[in-house]
Amino acid sequence: MLAFPLLFASAAHAQTHPGQEQLVREVAKDTGKSKASLNALLDGAKKQQAILDAISRPAEGKPWRDYRPIFLTEQRIEAGADFYREHRKLLDGIGRKYGVPPEYIVAIVGVETFYGRNTGKWKVIDALTTLAFYYPKRAPFFREQLKALLELPQNHLGGPIDTLTGSYAGAQGWGQFMPSSIRDWGVDYDGDGRIDMKGSMGDIFASVANYFKDHGWETGGPIAMRAQPDRRAVAPAVPKDWRPVKPIEAFVADGFAPLKHVNPGRDAQLVRLDGPNGDEYWFTFQNFYVITTYNRSPMYAMAVDQLAQEIRARVNGPASR
Template sequence: MKINNIVFAWLLLTALLLTAGSASAEVAETDSFKQFIHNMVKQQHFNESELRQLFKAVQIQQPILDAMSKPAEGKPWFQYREIFMTEARIAGGVQFWKDNEAALKAVESQYGVPAEIIIAIIGVETKYGAYTGKYRVIDALATLGFAYPPRSEFFLKELEQFLILAREEHIDPLQPMGSYAGAMGLPQFMPSSFRGYAKDFDMDGKRDIWTNSADAIASVANYFVRNQWRPGGPVVFPVTARGDTYRQALSKGGKPDVGVGELRRLGVDVPTQLAAGETVKLLAYQQQVGEDLWVGLHNFYVITRYNHSPLYAMAVYQLSQAIAARKLS
């Protein structure tokens, strides 16, 4: 059997980096590492000897590579939904709302993003700060940048952004903790997102998305606004369909790509408040028996800018609605 060259290279590199039975190893002096150091010195004006000294304390970790092979988004909807639509997460969202009501009200007024959407993002990402990650961010990004070729380009860019971030924010790069993918804080921002969207909402001179709820709340809202969130706009509508010709309109992603009029022609019963000329996204979610159909609008697509999975976006939406309903009850 012929092994894909990229996969073979990945396996070989991992074997070199991690000795048998070891969960971690130092960053090896590979061509990739040398090029990264060179770029950071020439393009970002870092000190080479200081960088090399820093990376002596960085660890390539096998558990991070293992976690990358089994993301939650690989589950069918009926299993994925159960992870997030729990009593604990709904009740936790209501409590988070009560604990941060002033900040949420101010942010919603300033940015136009509903409080329940912001809360649901933080709830799905970290269960309101309970699980912000157990890996050093620099270890996660270095592991995936230097030892995971399928996405090394992306993670090396994020490693670069993280080191710049640490310099800008006067943070010891060995200290911040995050997910196995290097996502940080209550909202799980990647370093590039932190640099682009994080806010110092309480004006204390720090953009603290790890322990400052107000900063985290405003940062999520700013992320949405910068991705063209439409205040007051709908997110999704449940729909039904006659026959199976509607399947012609199913496609990957979350960006609206089919007209309401076309869906109606294909037998989809779209809500009457949506004009025939409006563009939407037909979404199918697998249940244990059959599937649920929804149409996503522009704001649904904006949620997928936070995480590109339509499963993720629907989990955020449904959790947000459950939290809002519980708060009113």
């Protein structure tokens, strides 16, 4: 008689993806969700070779002279100005609340998804499963994102998990938030009890602004300005991140001078970009660093900064910075 119940104890679920069983155990323990439902989601997720191919050739692999024209087009600038005008009351209110200029919120949405036009068509569960289990180079990061996705409460999702779409990296919505960013910085600005990163302009804008504020945005602070090298100047090494490291006056002593007036005691970082006419050198500040926490590429941060300035100029006229 003992064999009968042992028969029904059955073997453990045969995992579809390497590492699935351990992840399911962790999520079930943390959330109380059933292992069967979690396994069903992951069993239905497909490894996508096209995602592995895409992540190996990101736009950030281009030099600045080729990267900038992707995002600083007349079409994107004018569309951004129109988008700002359309949502100005909401954007200005959120900008005041979080201390983030509205044009930078608009520029993030503009660079990420062309103001919501291109939010991505990959199934998020496929993208994160592929990268968590089949992309060793960054598997720990994407495993964390897959776990966060599976653990998000329903009111943080735009629908059932297996219906969500986004980028090949698993980012969702107009601001392209990863699951952990939705969890940590998503805002229910419109007060409807949900965080809607695709359908609520208030939630989208406030989530971007909240992310910037929480990462140290300095209200009224500078982002970047050109630096002019002299004969003493030596191209800087690429740092581990883009935090300001020393005052402007220390860079001046190394042969790099600002092309505009700036407090010589303000801390900065020095960025070298491959421009259309050769090397470009830029002093970058705390707010530039904050943008690089959204996407670590300095070219991304520079594109956001320059697009924001162009949009602001179209809407209000050039601002002093």
